[in-house]
Amino acid sequence: MGDPRRLRKKYTTPGHPWEKQRIETENKLKQDYGLKNKKEIWKAETAVRKYRHLARGLVGITSGDRQAKETVLINKLKKTGLLPQDGSIDDVLSLKSEDLLERxxxxxxxxxxxxxxxxxxxxxxxxxxxxxxxxxxxxxxxxxxxxxxxxxxxxxxxxxxxxxETTVPTEGSKTIRRIDKETQKAGIELEKTAAEEILAEANETAE
The missing domain is CATH 3.10.290.10 (RNA-binding S4 domain)
Structure with a gap:
């Protein structure tokens, strides 16, 4: 049967749960990207943090296989769209969670x-x-x-x-309909005023 598979968390939670600036940033990301919960943000941050950690480790290597390992990492990130085609190891160090959320x-x-x-x-x-x-x-x-x-x-x-629609309101929209109602109301009041004036003139003539 083999050993049972051990499930591990795919993210790390924030060290301080009540950090105002971090909470505001996470709330904005959650709204901008339509995320279900903040776990999705933490997963992205954990993944990006792993890539940055690998990049820092490669920067410190002086052996001949550094170039080969850099190429593997950079090509992987280029395929997923996290790096531009001319991206380098320095670009990996500046990756943010938003870069992964965009993909x-x-x-x-x-x-x-x-x-x-x-x-x-x-x-x-x-x-x-x-x-x-x-x-x-x-x-x-x-x-x-x-x-x-x-x-x-x-x-x-x-x-x-x-x-x-990103254009100006057109005929039939709420804005135009609201204007039409206001115009109609003004027209009714104008007709009412004109009728009152005619009635007053008729009364004066009769006298």
Whole structure:
């Protein structure tokens, strides 16, 4: 049967639970990327911290195999989009958790125009409406490689949804309808005033 698999945490929690600046930063990331909870932030921070640790270890190596190990690490990060094509070991040392969050499936679905909000993107993924190279994917936290970015699409029938308008309000919008109501109200008051004036003139003539 073999030994049972030991499950380990994929993240480390903050050392100080009530640090104001860190809490504010995490809340902003959670909102910007539509994350379910802060564990997803801690997972990203742990992964990025591991890459930085490996890079610092390579910087301190003076043996001949340093170049080979650097190439392996850099190429891996380039494939996942964490480094640009001209990235170096110094760029690895400056990686942030946001760099990894940008490569999540949930973020890229939004950027590809398959959703209008991060929450909608997460919903489409978990409900099985998103495909990667024709294969259904249901994990919003999945890290997408650079070569896979253009392979995102709908799984099955495309979902029709209303996109957010960034142009000025058009006819039929709430803004225009509100203006129409105000104009209509002003017109009624004008007609009422004119009728009162005509009635007053008629009374004067009769006298």
């Amino acid at each position: 999540r499936l949930q973020t890229l679905v939004l950027k590809q125009g398959l959703a209008t909000t991060t929450d909608q993107s997460r919903q489409f993924i978990t409900h099985g409406h998103i495909a990667l190279d024709g294969r259904k994917v249901t994990s919003p936290s999945m890290i997408i490689k650079v070569e896979e970015t253009g392979k995102l699409g709908w799984y099955g029938k495309p979902i029709e949804f209303h996109r957010k």
